[in-house]
Amino acid sequence: MSEKKTKRIISADDGSEVKAGSRKRAAKQAAPVGNATGLRIGAVALWVAAIAFEVVAILILVGTINWTFMSATAQLIIALVLDLICVVIGSLLWKKANRIKPASEKNKLTFWLWNNMGVIVAAFAFIPFVILALTDKKADKKTKAIAVVAAVIALLIAGVASYDFDPVSQEDLAAATSAITDDVYWSTFGKVYHTTQDCHALNVSEELTYGTVEQAIAANRTRLCAYCAKRDAITGVVTDKNVDDIVLDDADVIPDAVQEPAEAAPASAE
Ligand SMILES: [Zn+2]
Structure with missing residues (x-):
């Protein structure tokens, strides 16, 4: 069993640290993503x-x-x-x-x-x-x-x-910002952003940055985590994989929830 680690949560606005769950701000107050x-x-x-x-x-x-x-x-x-x-x-x-x-x-x-x-x-x-x-x-x-x-x-x-291996289009950005208005989270080495800091794929991450979707994409997290898309039923946003073919953000550690094959919990129907 992997203990869930306490994460440091860093603001994409100013790099300040907040306690998990204590932060609240309107997305529109976010710092501009750059010039x-x-x-x-x-x-x-x-x-x-x-x-x-x-x-x-x-x-x-x-x-x-x-x-x-x-x-x-x-x-x-x-x-x-x-x-x-x-x-x-x-x-x-x-x-x-x-x-x-x-x-x-x-x-x-x-x-x-x-x-x-x-x-x-x-x-x-x-x-x-x-x-x-x-x-x-x-x-x-x-x-x-x-x-x-x-x-x-x-x-x-x-x-x-x-070469741009993960191009983002104006249409991708518009779809992501209209589907996700709350803050998103990303890890130091992760390539995607998440709608919650409690996402499975972030279990092993010690430090997260949060910000708007625009900030995540500006930080080169161009796609939404497939777990988060599936859990929150977010459609029309570019994800890292098909939701049926999920990989993890911090790829070398697989959380318990994912290791269990689907058959591990046989339905005791009848
Ligand atoms: Zn996620």
Whole structure:
């Protein structure tokens, strides 16, 4: 039997701790979830910087830039790493902005392109360099080979880091906020939000954050726990799984209630 642990409950508004069950506030008083426009400006600025580092890498490759205290290979690697860092941080800001102010999914193509803008930027931030390196005839062959391999690896890392694996649409957010008006709860490492702090899936969590659904989604808990959806009969909201195929939030510990197979309590009918 797993004892239910006492949880710390932290407000998403200001990080203050409250005693379980003692908190009450109207959802409309919640702190704003963040400034999507500011995040997008930051993302675009970083992406511009990434392209600038790519240009620097190209200039190093063709010999226009050459700091004599360092080998050309080392200079290229540094430029490509800075390029990569700017793409990835820009994409993280972009994805965060999309959690706060999601795009409509009415047009699937524009929805995909908007959510994965970072992947497109990653392509622009490395592929021209790779093409130029492969077609350049002047640069040292070994330097070129190392630079191409480094740029392709950076492209793959940037692409995966920029891809939005759990996109949220304007429609998803509207459905969630209209179906759930009370506060929700999420754990430190969990990927979903819950309608109650007493949810099975949270039995092993020592610290929970509570806030509005908007705050949960802004904190990248993009889906509702399937248990909570089933228990509260909430429909039309994106859940982590089909309710028949439930997994736990803190996945490696399975509460007793779930371990018991359905047959364990045979109905003594008749
Ligand atoms: Zn739950």
